[in-house]
Amino acid sequence: MTDLLAIEYRPFLAILCPTIASFLILVSGRRPNLRESWTIIGSALLFLTVISMTPFVLKEGSIKCDLFNLLPGVDFAFNVDAFGLIFATTSSCLWILVSLYSIGYMRSLEEHAQTRYYFSFALAILGAIGIALSANLVTMFLFYEILTISTYPLVAHDETPEAIYGGHKYLAYLLTGGVFFLIGILMIYFLVGTTDFSHHGILKPALDSTSKLTLQIVFFCFLLGFMKAAWMPVHSWLPTAMVAPSPVSALLHAVAVVKAGVFGIIKIVCYLYGTDLMHDLGLGLVLGCIAAFTIIVANLYAIGQGNLKRLLAYSTINQLSFIILGVAILSPMSVTGAMIHIPFHGFMKITLFLCAGAIMVVTGKKEISQMAGIGRQMPITMIAFTIAAFGMCGAPPTAGFISKWHVCLGAIQSGQMVFLYIILIGSLLDVVYFFPVIRTAFFEKMPEVETLSGDMEEKVQVVSKQIQIQETKRPLYLFMVIPLAITAAFSIIFCLFPNAFYIYDLAQMAVKNIFGGM
């Protein structure tokens, strides 16, 4: 038994946690409290397992866990390295918080099919952790498909025609991406006979046997394969997927699914192609242009949005391309910034989505125009929202500032000033669309008393309801408010202590390995 806890098997344990939890959730469907406790226990165990691997990885470099042979030259194997741990830590920590939030959300709304929801959620986290810890492309593909398929029932959860349409569009985009990913994997296997990730990239030998054009085309196959990263023009599944319940949008479409896409792109750039080869093929510039285009256009789209969740969706698209841009610049500082933006943005964006969900549950409002004066009814929520919005814009003292600072420095260091300007313009546009939300929430008055109908008593009731704090009315609401307060607090904590959860150390170590000890 103690052997099982040995460090070599820790990755396998990490995978087992969500798997067993999902199975237990499925069989305890009749007893909601038991079912929810499986989720909480599973997520806590997962987080502990992941964190426990971190000191070892910081010292030794990586943990290898080879399970069995899948294909000649390809094993079902895990390789826990610094970068993977960043993503794994983010997902596992946020799973705990979002699960608590889900309890409040689902039970307040008395949603149907909750067992299916929690089951699919656990499987989705399994996919995310598997992607984070995988040692080669085929293992990553396995968990990639698990992620796509398990999130489909979550997107179409409401089962209204819009939800089912959103689910179908989601599936169409992501499964097509999966097919492109597969063809990329096959080409890599055909060219070099292996699909393992390695610090300096594995494709250098391929240059002898094939043309640069082939490698560039394969890179585009991979890029299309990672449609999960929502780069334009294959981004439109993400705003449509906002029909999902808010916890789904929060964890999956702000953290797990989209970050898996970005994680994949970074892995391809740094661990498959390697920074030297990327320079040689000129792909860094192309990737940077795509990312830059997405940043600007997504922000422009966001300015016109009236639905809060759609606005947040476009903001997510913008921030994801910011991460891609950081990688495309191919300098140590910018890649560090991109890597730390994965957890930082995760926490901040989750706060925003959890707030949007809380607003919908407590007051039923989805459009920004309806949310006048809501800061008075839900002060904690809106303060958290404000903090996270500052983080999106990259203002201190939020975590977003640290990552934006790194990427900008990296851009300056490598001399690509155009990208620096793009980032600054993007941040400016962020302010343009977040500020009105905050202003509407805090500084606008509620609809005037005279415009209300009904007699005096009713009017008094309505007015007094308007200035009462709603968010703590029911104890269930606390399940929602406390997690989002925690994530907002973390947004600030990460700024002051970037090394919380070892994030900064891990990023430094990963970058050092990628750039060959610079």
Next chain:
Amino acid sequence: MFDFILSKYNYWIYIILMMIGFYAMIGKRNLVKKIIGMNLFQTAIILFFVSTAAKRGGTLPIIEHAHGHGAHAIEATAYINPLPHVLMLTAIVVMVSTLGVALAIVIAIYKRHNTLEEDEILRQQK
């Protein structure tokens, strides 16, 4: 040219028979006519095979002596080839069983649809 047709007249006859049967199987609409076509086709193939066994001046492949006599040398070229005949015995059995199954199916169809014309049946099924 004529020599080509005349010297292989057996093959030509059987192939024409085969094609008639093939046409009947596909072109006719009555189910029983299709079965007749199928039978023609298979019989033609069997006759085709058997004709390959024939030899000019060859005799029946039966060795004429009672059981228990010592074996004596046989001149194989004097006898016609018995193997295709044997194979075709099996093929005839197959043909007959196929005929039986096909007719049984047609009876079932007739019981259900009361007609044996394929287009009628398809119309009834719509």
Next chain:
Amino acid sequence: MIPQSPVLVVVIPLIFSFLNLLFGWFRRGLCYPITLVALALSFLASLHTLNTVITTGTIHYYLGGWNPPWGIEYVVDHLNAFVLAIISFVSLVVGVYSRRSVEQELPDKTVFFYTVFLLQVTGLLGIVITGDVFNLYVFLEIASLAGYALITIGEDGAALASFRYVIMGTIGACFYLLGVGYLYMATGSLNMTDLAQLLPNLYGSKVILVGFAFFMLGVAIKMALFPLHVWLPDAYTYAPSTVSALLAPLMTKVGAYVMIRILFTVFGPEFSIEIFHVTDILAWFGTFAILFGGIMALSQTDFKRMVCYIIVAEIGYIVGGIGVANPTAIKGAIFHILNDAFMTACLFVVAGMVMYKTKGHNISDFRGVFRKMPFTATIFMVVALAVIGVPPTCGFFSKWYLLLGGIEAKHWGFVIALLLSTLINAALFFRVIDKGLYLHASEHTGLHSEPRYDEAPLSMLIPGFIIAIAIILIGIFNQAIFRNIIEFAVPSGL
């Protein structure tokens, strides 16, 4: 090491089918156990044969002690033994599954059903094991005739479908017979190994070429290769559930096996690939079959019909793999014979379970299946993921080899068709999953109450689970199968 195990595999179902008829006359309840005993014994014999082949190499068994090329010889090499094991395993599982389904759909024909069932299995096993081309014809016809009879007793429309199958199948078998005849006329031999030695001298002869063409056409009809697949959708849709579950996975795969034998063992790779470029044509037919099957399947509303078109596409995978004709692709095609047999069997088993409960096999009968029949739904999810090609199910690994083979041969049409087929299959299965999973969709509100838990009987569930678990295990442990069997089954000379 029982030396008779090759012939026992075929003879046991044959004898037991007659025993079935005899004992079933007195007591109907005896049919099912007798059938199971026969199939189990045959399965054990085939496993023993496979083991013998893996450990000692090709088995040559002379029927009746007559030496080839005068006697009939059974040649069991790796490819043979592999397909033999697949057939006996699938028929055993379907046999176990058959009981409730036959009780419900064919209550007064049980005895005849099981008798003909065993004859069908005999025929299929015989086709695979024999090393003599005429003997193959005989077993081919045994299997086909049994198939015609089994399909006829299905639901409304089955008789006509079976009649059309009779016509097309007889054309196919007769073409095969003509092929045998032409080869015999030119070489004087009927034994496959003997032909392989005699034919290379005759590669220039027109007689051989015509014989080859007849062989290919006959096998293509039996195998339902596009565009000669027309009999398949009707026949397998209207047949009883058990019959579909037995015939659909096995009949077409046996045809694929015969094609591999003729292309590479009897005629040799030199003939098929280099001299006449037949494999190039086959690769394109495979590609079109994949696309055609996928597109037709998208427009179906009947679940069994949809699966039939998926079968047409899967045959396209195998034939395309054979057509690409490099070792990787052929390994993929042989592995896909195994995978497709299991996946198709599982799909029809699921269809049968749904039909048992809802008396229909339309996609709309799947409504609420995830809540009504959760175990059936789980099995269905597993096989759906396998057909789509999601790891770690077996479907992914055969796709991997086929795609890799296509890339190596630069046959981009085949590669693109395979990838498109993945997406089309995803669309097909998610349509059914939607129906099963989502109950609260607005078009259904107020129509029915919440479905109650009403699972299929255990004798149907357990075989389904066995196949589903096998699908996953074959995927995970595919390298064991490749290293021990398939590497050796690839025809030499490629």
